Amino acid sequence: MSAPSEPAITVDHVSKRFRRYMVKNQSVKSALFKRSRGTYEENWVLDDVSLDIPTGSTYGLIGSNGSGKSTLLKCMARILKPDKGSITVNGRLSALIELGAGFHPELSGRENVYLNGAVLGLKRREIDQRFDEIVSFAGRQVSEAIDQPIKTYSSGMYVRLGFSIAVNVEPEVLLVDEVLAVGDEEFQRRCHQRFEELSSSGRTVVIVSHALSTVAAMCDQVAWLERGKLSHVGNPQQVVDSYLTRLDFGNAAGAGGPASPARALPDVRITDITLDGVGRPLDHTTTELGEQVALVRSGQSVRLRMGYETDQAVPTPVFALAIHTLDGTLAANPSTLATAMPEKVDGTGVVELEVPSLMLVPGAYTLGAAILDAGGEHAIDKKLRLVRFEVAGADPGEVRGIVALNGRWGGSLLGGSGSGSGSGPGPGAGPAR
Ligand SMILES: Nc1ncnc2c1ncn2[C@@H]1O[C@H](COP(=O)(O)OP(=O)(O)OP(=O)(O)O)[C@@H](O)[C@H]1O
Ligand SMILES: [Mg+2]
Structure with a gap:
């Protein structure tokens, strides 16, 4: 591992642009054979972003939709190349950035674990040693389907297996995008626990999330991206609070x-x-x-x-x-x-x-x-x-969402009026002729 004084990730004046082509009604032929490539709009999605992510820290990235968080994470993972500036990473990096990225849909869960492990630089023997842990961390549903092709998995199962691989290959730097929002509460809790274990053993974790209270609670530092620029960096609660205050009382x-x-x-x-x-x-x-x-x-x-x-x-x-x-x-x-x-x-x-x-x-x-x-x-x-x-709560059947309807259940479910099925003797209660 790198010296503790050296940041795990250094983002140095990074800018990234995407081109949005404005071509309309262009035929395939003219697109292929005309030299003109049409007009396009340049969209700077990251604009001169510089930050240091200290080794061993848990670092949060927040910001509204389209502010450039995933793009920045992809640049860190070298999935995308910045147009300006540079990014230095110290240590073996594992990333969970997109749902099922790196999975081969036709292969089974088991084969994908080996494929992913190999991509992350593990030897077959090393994956053998970790295999059971990876599958059991992913949960019962996944372990029962481990020999089924991955394309038959639900999106929750994808995430669980992907996450399980990413955290169990012992990366030195782990990048996670939005995973906490998926999966049930029990899985999220286990993920937090695993983040804490990783960070207390000196690993660096970078998390992109909209779950602000979670980010504030678990991160050592938070950076807020706004339209491709860094808006605030520092104390998690303070950054989250300023972000929320900006959003509050919107339109x-x-x-x-x-x-x-x-x-x-x-x-x-x-x-x-x-x-x-x-x-x-x-x-x-x-x-x-x-x-x-x-x-x-x-x-x-x-x-x-x-x-x-x-x-x-x-x-x-x-x-x-x-x-x-x-x-x-x-x-x-x-x-x-x-x-x-x-x-x-x-x-x-x-x-x-x-x-x-x-x-x-x-x-x-x-x-x-x-x-x-x-x-x-x-x-x-x-x-x-x-x-x-x-x-x-008064009603244990109503705990999710924001609004409690506090309604009263009725109908045939509860043997109420109008059903008649199986509700004892009476005229017409017998089987239909
Ligand atoms: N491959 C691409 N080609 C063109 N534009 C892109 C591409 N990927 C992202 N963008 C644009 O870059 C901007 C930033 O996208 P990005 O995915 O980084 O946002 P984000 O902060 O992760 O948002 P969210 O919270 O919705 O996940 C958006 O305007 C998006 O439309
Ligand atoms: Mg994103």
């Missing part, structure tokens, strides 16, 4: 744009945010998620409340609340835009939202608030993701 109705930085002292300030009395007073420097945890049951009624203060009268402000999942998905964004507009506010006051039934599935969420101008266009003050709360 949703009543949500408004970013708070105007030019306004040093807003006309209206949010002074506290609470959920059923649990919450926190705020001052203008409060930007971090609080420790206070409110506990509610799915389907329960709750009262959300924000306090405000003004220095002078402010005409027709819009009050909005925001509930986010810990991953940053906006789950609810109620506002007073259409229903409860005050003519003006002055001094201090509170705004409350009575929610008759909190329709969220069990999990952790955050509550925040914003005060917007009259049109709901611009945020005058916003404090997002500041009160943390946990929702506990």
